[in-house]
Amino acid sequence: MVVLAASIISKSGKALVSRQFVDMSRIRIEGYLAAFPKLVGIGKQHTYIETENVRYVYQPIESLYLLLVTNKQSNILEDLETLRLLSKLVPEYSYSLDEEGIGRTAFELIFAFDEVISLGHKENVTVTQVKQYCEMESHEERLHKLVLQNKINETKDVMKRKASEIDKSKIERNRGDKGGFMSLQSMGSGRIDTGFGSDSGISNTGGSGFGSGSGFGLTPEVDTFSTKSKGRPAASATAPPKGLGMQLGKTQKTNQFLESLKAEGEVIVEDVRPSVGQAKPAAAPLTDPVTLTVEEKINVTLKRDGGVSNFVVQGTLSLQILNQEDAFIQVQIETSGNPAILFKAHPNMNKELFANENILGLKDPNRPFPTGQGGDGVSLLRWRMQSTDESILPLTINCWPSVSGSETYVNIEYETPAQIDLQNVVISVPLPALREAPNVQQIDGEWRYDSRNSVLEWSVLLIDNSNRSGALEFVVPAADPSAFFPISAQFTSSRTFSDVKVVNVLPLKGGATPKHAQRTLLATETYQVV
Template sequence: MVLLAAAVCNKGGKAIISRQFVEMNRSRIEGLLAAFPKLMNTGKQHTFVETDSVRYVYQPLEKLYMLLITTKASNILEDLETLRLFARVIPEYCRNLDESDIVDQAFQLIFAFDEIVALGYRENVNLAQIRTFTEMDSHEEKVFLAVRQTQEKEAKDQMRKRAKELQRQRQEAEKSGRAPSGFGGGGFGSSSFNRGDRGDSATIIDTTPSEPTKPSYQAPRIHVRIEENISVTAGRDGGLQSLELHGIIKLKINDEKMARAILNIANNDKKGVQMQTHPNIDKKLFASQSVIGLKNQDKPFPVGQDIGVLKWRLSTQDESFMPLSINCWPNESGNGCDVNIEYELEQPNLELNDVLISIPIPSGVGAPVVGDCDGEYNYDSRKNVLQWNLTVIDSSNKSGSMEFSVGGHPDDFFPVNVSFVSKKSYCDIQITDIKLLEDDSSAKYSSEVCFYVDKYEIV
């Protein structure tokens, strides 16, 4: 077949976008497109019409037409097959299938059209390949980003070295009782400068009254991060196939005085997690008193680094341990499926934030029609996924549901994927206090908890 052009038209025959694939002057293609609505008024029920020179092959898309213009010598069966592929591409990029949506996605559609036809001839591609080709990453962009990241890292390293050098100079100056180089200028104290090549120097005294010094913010001398990630695979008919959780306590010492600190841990876990301390941590002390301390006090914690001091792991098939259960019920109807999906918070002590439940939608069936919905939703036509968004799930709204209708088969709506974050530990492991080993006094510290999803799917 030789495909001259492809266009999306409205019911009146007006071309919204058009792409020609062979050499043809503008007036010629405009004349062919203008003739199409006149041929549509003949009352024929076929999906193609012919003139003396070309064939129009078309398919209705709600308020629009997908139109191909081919030569009369082309194979009509191949024409119709190609038309169906073009028609399936449109819903990939356009959610509402109206004129404004077509205009908004014009460039994406044209790029997709170019993947189907080259120089007037059909390429051997399917819908999945078209999606892959149009979304393919640029190698040059990856190289550029890698170079930029390297440059940023080198700049940060230089800044750290400079900061350490300035800190060393300041400490040496404080020991000798003089003002450090690079500090105390700009109207505070004194500074010296060289007089050309004479080798002598002069001192400038600033007599401007200085304002009272404001107290500066001091970062905590220690920071503790409790991090957990979870992987869950559950069956669509109920039952947990696997649940695996990994946790770690990371410690960052910002002051050398804290390098021999000890951490008091509250282990409220009732799920039976397996714990393991770092080799440099006193295991007996932790086992007997839930205290994280150094095994050898001559080897203090390093300063300015994140150090993992305690890890834990949980693996189970007990579905009562699931943070969130998801039930998806697709029921076949006359034109496709009616789908009801619901969630239930299984751990009432948790608070899940930024919850995203993603349901796959078959390609080429258009946007789903959503009925009742707790929270918000969004249909991504390019990825063929319906995204159900919930800002927070806790004991006050531990359950919710969404209903929608769309074409397809019940198997098309799996796997359902879930993601969330939480500021509460799944295993309820907490830092209660940090003390200085020398005098057993409590130290100021900051802490954070991050519980997040590595993989969470209902298959």
């Protein structure tokens, strides 16, 4: 007493949807369904037909038949009730009762049939219950999505606050440029040497030496400023440069020209050039008495067919001290122990102490470190790593352009290792000259087309364990595959290759250990696939 199959067929016997509830071969069920239209009489009022083996219980639905195939021992009253329930469900899921409409909603109808009939027997359900069961709405799922959306909104709020803090710190630094420069000029006399390197903070040739704190040199911002004529105060970051001749983007005619381009649909990218004092992004204001900054710059050139042409990492450890009483210190660090990384301490550091105990301190312990250093502070340690090992790359990029007819399909994918997270990732892909933006068909992240430079920028805010790999696919008119190279990338990370960590800050004059903070940053200088 079971239902063998529930089906929807056309008047010619073509099976559109069929769900079997017992073991039955495809040939057998197709034979039953193909024979049914031949058995249907014209003008008959009953809605069932019996043969030697099975019984057909059916109901016309416009140009189709809703059909139950049962054995002859099945309860026909129960089968008619089942047929009536199914006839109510079909219009709920298929709004177009023709072959095309049934085909579009075939799986939904099969799921609904399964809720009504189980192992050939009718379940005690209603139309509303079947729809509820098929929708599978979950309160826990809705709650999870709500919590996830709240986290996303909170992250956006934090980003806005951080951006506001950075803007405020820039304004504060610009206001203090004039006073800071004059005070540094008055700290010492004679020639100021920057020690080893262009942005080193330590000097041993000018001023009154380490004791007075005037011989440590200038930060990169002040150093570049000092090339201007003496006695001229620092210009505000927002003040326009004077005496430089014609300035683009400042006249009414230029503004009218840009507006006309915008009106024609051209994407205008504002070219904002930083002032001399803004060569580097402004750091957050110092709050701890002692701040140590670990910064690494990475230069990578990858081959488009695989392999590494150039892979160089250069790092620095810088020190900034706010108060004079905290200047008599030594800094103990630890590293990853990678033999490929070559460390070099500043000449005024006690190299024997560093080599034996990983402690950075001045050769003369009676002299303090300078205080009030702006910018990146005083460089204590530098290191360099060079490799051709592709497995340690923080980001690998593969580009596969293929020409098909009059179009070029470009597939780009990125991958990152599990031990490093990347922030603010931007992958720039050069494009041939186009009349309109490329057709981006699939992307993990966001994209922007710079029509002026003919560059497609693919940006991912954060790459972590949830998106270790991603893909971009776009279509442009047929072009030479070499037109999509070199691909460049920019990103930052809080994980460095040297893994330099400040273990402790040791006071030399006794007393409590000053509170210290460590800042760590890995950033790209050049990162290209050629």
